[in-house]
Amino acid sequence: MSASVQRRPGESILSNPLVGRALGCLALSFVLALMIGKQEGTQQDFGLAFRQAVLGPRILWFLLIGVLVFVLLTFWPRVQPYLNRPGIRPLAVGGLTVVVAYALLKWTDSTAVSDGKFGTLSDAASQTGTLAPLARTFFTAPLPWVLFLVAFAVGAAAVVIRRAVLSWVGAAIAVLAGVWAWYSHSLVQSLLGSPDHSTGALVALLGFLTIAAACAATALSAEESANTRGFINGVFAWRPGMPLVGVALLLGLAGFAIATWFSPGNRNATLVDTASMFSTTGLSPLSKAYLGWLGYVLFALSLALAAYAAYRRDARLGWGAAGLGLVSLVLNLVALHDISAVGASTAYDGATGAWQNLGTGGWLACATFLLLAGAGYIVATAGSERGTIARTKADIAAGIGKIPGKSKALILFVLAGALFYPPMATPFWQKVLVSEIGIYVLLAIGLNVVVGWAGLLDLGFIAFYAIGSYTTAYFVGALPIQPPEWMRLSPLLCIPIAIIICLIAGVSLGAPTLRLRGDYLAIVTLGFGEIIRIVAVNNPGNFTNGPRGAFGIPQPEIHLGPIHIDWGQASLQYWYLLLVIVGLVILAFNRLEQSRLGRAWAAIREDEVAAQATGVNTTRVKLLAFAIGASTSGVAGVFFASQIGYINPDNFVLNNSILVVAYVVFGGMGSLPGAMAGAAVLTWLPEFLKDQVPAEDRQMWIGAVILLMMIFRPAGLIPAKRRAAELHGLDEPSSAETTAVAANEGMGATK
Amino acid sequence: MTDFLNYLVLGLTRGSMYALIALGYTLVYGVLQLINFAHSEVFMSGAFGSYLIVGMFVHDGQHLAWWQVTLVMFLGLLSGALVGAAVAWGLERVAYRPLRRRGAPKLAFLISAIGMSFFLSQLAGKLFNRLSQNQFPSYFDQNKAVFTIPGSGATVSRIQLIVIVSAVIMMVFLDRLVSGTKLGRSIRGVAEDAPTAALMGIDIDKTISRTFIIGGALGGAAGFLFGTTFVFSNIMGFIPGVKAFAAAVLGGIGNIRGAMIGGLLLGVVENLVPTFPWNGSGGWIGLQWTDVVAFVVLVLVLVFRPTGILGERLGRAA
Known part of the structure; x- marks a missing residue:
């Protein structure tokens, strides 16, 4: 405010930072008002949508948001000291989680409730006389929001004025609200009675519990400010594998106690119900025992063993826990197979066959055992001596030293999710997982080699995908021009051929264009992508069948000695095939990044002239990057063609090429997990947004998300280690210099 | 011959629009060495913005006198340019400046x-x-022939004449602006060597902002011309x-005259080559190519001249 006084003559009022910020915030709220709302207007009246968006009273709400943002930004320095108070972060996270659960997520899949979201569900539930009064009360209009706001406000007040009593009150309200929400939802579900995959109630429960935990942390902490991250790191540095055990405990409790195991027709049988359903059938004794008691015992045993091993950091116990977890996993899978197969043969109404009609419970149990086995493995390989890597808690807090097993734990989480989440998902999400998320993850991995590692901007990447698809279509005989009889192949056998053809295509695109620098290369590759698509449309020599494309591409199958696998129509099988392909590609590329070639790519990416001077054969190395990326894309093409069964040039438009580049950069250029995460998030987002905004507006929101990501985190979701090292130095994080003076002096410097 | 000339005029019309848009790419590339992928939307918003303004003054089915048409055209170009400039300015503020500050x-x-x-x-x-x-x-009546090219039956229609003439005027104007004014000098300075330009007292942020505005104005005007000629x-x-x-790449990205030549060349080539040998029977290659x-x-051009026809560098060539 004093800035306006000191304004020099000749400077306009706009150059006052406060005024600029206020205008920016108001502009932001104006744009938000334009973005949110129905699609309106006609050809005769273009202004209608505009008038509806900003001339009604609703604009006031948006302006209010703008003003709030302005106030928050302006008084940020005053807010900041409170941000290090204990409990504030979990409070914020919990609050956000509950809001998301209330506002965005589905609370039921039942078609009786139109969009299945909280608002519609609670409207319907509060009017339903047959619902238990307890649940009906909960769903009565403002109550859930009031509960949430009260819990949140009490928690916030407790953080600010630091009174333990207040904290415990907040925690109690939060727990009450969470349990009430969960219980009411389960009452509603039992009334609706159809199998359900919705997550709203669970997420709300977790959010409320997080708020409760925040309140408890506030009450229990003696210090003015908290270093939450340092505390957590300090705890887990001694006990690698412990987070996995914790998550496994939650998943296992949900799986064994409340979740559905078997759901033919409209039944929702928990583990106990399933055991009694199968008590008189011809289920094998082992599976019967598993359902009856063995499952619980195995869960308790392996949980206890893993937890004790992690607590003591004992390698032998760790191996034991790993073994027990794997054995239990296998037994669990056997039991799942048995109940679904026997259930179908004894014709429970609606039971359709092996691996069908299974609820979430069995898969949750699978994930539990996998995580427990993983925890044991991490303990076993972490080394038994305390402090081999990290010396003191202060070191950990300062970010010196690595927490053992952290990356392994993350990989295990992802693996457990990838293996056991898809069978729990609805058929719609299974389809999305395979034909959107999975395929684009594979493409992003391939493009990451070209863009992220070698630093060559390729805007025509989808062309190789097209080449892979059309190669498959040709060799299985789905195109007008048939291959000779001896060359007819099954789709999976097309993979090596597609790789070779894409290698050739990549090299023949790369060879003449390698003289070109970054942006010239971009337009040439873009042109190449368009040329391939237009060739496919224009159908020279009747090879590509024009805009109609190829159809009737057979599903992949394997007949190898005794093994017969036939991928049919359902998406789930393809998911596991894709998982194998992606896994192999990741293994190979991971090695590649560390190799001589990977380092050569980094060198030419950073400085081509210097790389050449140090003896890197830049032409060869660039060509290899192109060819390797192209062949990955080709594999994705084969998979796509044989999974979907028909292809046409519309699958290979320029927009998709640009999107894949956006995925790679969004995730974190040059980082393998980053590229995968970027592709997964940005392909998941449109499907998620489908329930939130008008379908045509999705791309607008995605554009906004990409833009915000680049503004606030230009290095991407998961930045590459090598790039981070280039910016901050390889040996130590930058925070070590500033905060760890005492640690460096006391325990000996880590350098 | 008639067909050849007709296609040539068609190509020049399209090419001059390409050139106007290409100037936006090339200006931004000159000062930032970045491809402004959102420039196509600046072009689009120019079409919509000018439509809203022009639509207030004229109606479907009117027949205006030539001076009225000229006035409306001028108004359209101006409003398209203003909207394009505004969008480009906002674009730079939102999508470029924060990233530049973070060293992305x-x-x-x-x-x-x-x-x-x-x-x-x-x-x-x-x-x-x-x-x-x-x-x-x-x-x-947009398609009424204004004059016939002597020695053949080829004609130039009103809209083609308007597009080409206004594009040429704007390009000449830009060329003068960049080579002859103080703003142009600072743009060239930043393009040549930004840190040194800053040391010489040039406000880099302001110059970049103004470069976006100039490019956006040209793109928005092109949007108006495109929308008037075709659909939008x-x-x-x-x-x-x-x-x-x-x-822009064809002419040598970052090079203003290169962008003009590249745009015209691309427009002409893509109209002439597929219709060869210009006998009115669709050509050997066919329009779908x-x-x-x-x-x-x-x-082909890039393989033999890797930095485009006129080479790079806004600073040197303008």
Whole structure:
């Protein structure tokens, strides 16, 4: 405010930072008002949508948001000291989680409730006389929001004025609200009675519990400010594998106690119900025992063993826990197979066959055992001596030293999710997982080699995908021009051929264009992508069948000695095939990044002239990057063609090429997990947004998300280690210099 | 011969629009060494903005006198240029400046521009109802021949004449602006060597902002011309944008005269080559290969002249 006084003559009022910020915030709220709302207007009246968006009273709400943002930004320095108070972060996270659960997520899949979201569900539930009064009360209009706001406000007040009593009150309200929400939802579900995959109630429960935990942390902490991250790191540095055990405990409790195991027709049988359903059938004794008691015992045993091993950091116990977890996993899978197969043969109404009609419970149990086995493995390989890597808690807090097993734990989480989440998902999400998320993850991995590692901007990447698809279509005989009889192949056998053809295509695109620098290369590759698509449309020599494309591409199958696998129509099988392909590609590329070639790519990416001077054969190395990326894309093409069964040039438009580049950069250029995460998030987002905004507006929101990501985190979701090292130095994080003076002096410097 | 000349005029018309858009790419590339992927949406918003203004003054089915048409055209160009400039300015503030302050990697700019491009084109779609075939009101007979090229039956229609003449005027204006004014000098200075330019007292942020504004004005005016000649929609920017980007590269990206030549050349080539030998029977290659021809020519030129026809550098060549 004093800035306006000191304004020099000749400077306009706009150059006052406060005024600029206020205008920016108001502009932001104006744009938000334009973005949110129905699609309106006609050809005769273009202004209608505009008038509806900003001339009604609703604009006031948006302006209010703008003003709030302005106030928050302006008084940020005053807010900041409170941000290090204990409990504030979990409070914020919990609050956000509950809001998301209330506002965005589905609370039921039942078609009786139109969009299945909280608002519609609670409207319907509060009017339903047959619902238990307890649940009906909960769903009565403002109550859930009031509960949430009260819990949140009490928690916030407790953080600010630091009174333990207040904290415990907040925690109690939060727990009450969470349990009430969960219980009411389960009452509603039992009334609706159809199998359900919705997550709203669970997420709300977790959010409320997080708020409760925040309140408890506030009450229990003696210090003015908290270093939450340092505390957590300090705890887990001694006990690698412990987070996995914790998550496994939650998943296992949900799986064994409340979740559905078997759901033919409209039944929702928990583990106990399933055991009694199968008590008189011809289920094998082992599976019967598993359902009856063995499952619980195995869960308790392996949980206890893993937890004790992690607590003591004992390698032998760790191996034991790993073994027990794997054995239990296998037994669990056997039991799942048995109940679904026997259930179908004894014709429970609606039971359709092996691996069908299974609820979430069995898969949750699978994930539990996998995580427990993983925890044991991490303990076993972490080394038994305390402090081999990290010396003191202060070191950990300062970010010196690595927490053992952290990356392994993350990989295990992802693996457990990838293996056991898809069978729990609805058929719609299974389809999305395979034909959107999975395929684009594979493409992003391939493009990451070209863009992220070698630093060559390729805007025509989808062309190789097209080449892979059309190669498959040709060799299985789905195109007008048939291959000779001896060359007819099954789709999976097309993979090596597609790789070779894409290698050739990549090299023949790369060879003449390698003289070109970054942006010239971009337009040439873009042109190449368009040329391939237009060739496919224009159908020279009747090879590509024009805009109609190829159809009737057979599903992949394997007949190898005794093994017969036939991928049919359902998406789930393809998911596991894709998982194998992606896994192999990741293994190979991971090695590649560390190799001589990977380092050569980094060198030419950073400085081509210097790389050449140090003896890197830049032409060869660039060509290899192109060819390797192209062949990955080709594999994705084969998979796509044989999974979907028909292809046409519309699958290979320029927009998709640009999107894949956006995925790679969004995730974190040059980082393998980053590229995968970027592709997964940005392909998941449109499907998620489908329930939130008008379908045509999705791309607008995605554009906004990409833009915000680049503004606030230009290095991407998961930045590459090598790039981070280039910016901050390889040996130590930058925070070590500033905060760890005492640690460096006391325990000996880590350098 | 008649067909050849007709296609040539057609190519020049399209080419001058490409050139106007390409100038936006090339100006930004000159000062930032970045491809402004959202420039195609600046072009698009110019069409919509000028439509809203022009639509207030003229109506479908009117027949205006030539001086009225000229006035409306001038108004359209001006409003398109203003809207384009405003959008380009906002674009720079939102999608470029914050990243520049953070020292983001080069590709992050590309992606933020792509995000902005999605955002703008879909926001326009939301506001203008996602119709794919919007048309300006027809207030004069666009396709009436103005004159016949002597020695053949080829004609130049009114709209073609308007497009070419106004594009040439704007390009000459830009050329003078960049080579002759103080602003032009600072743009060239930043393009040549930004840190040194800053040491010489040039405000880099301001110069970059103004470069976006100039490029946006040209793009917005091109949007008006394109919308008047053909149809316009919220996704109209994509293909002309890609072509104009190709044209900028063809001429030597960062080079203003290069962009003009590249745009005209691309327009002419993509109209003449597929219709060869110009006897009115569709040509040997066929019109469906137009885009392939454009890109093949681009690749061939780049293979033999890796930095485009006139070479790079805004600073040197202008």
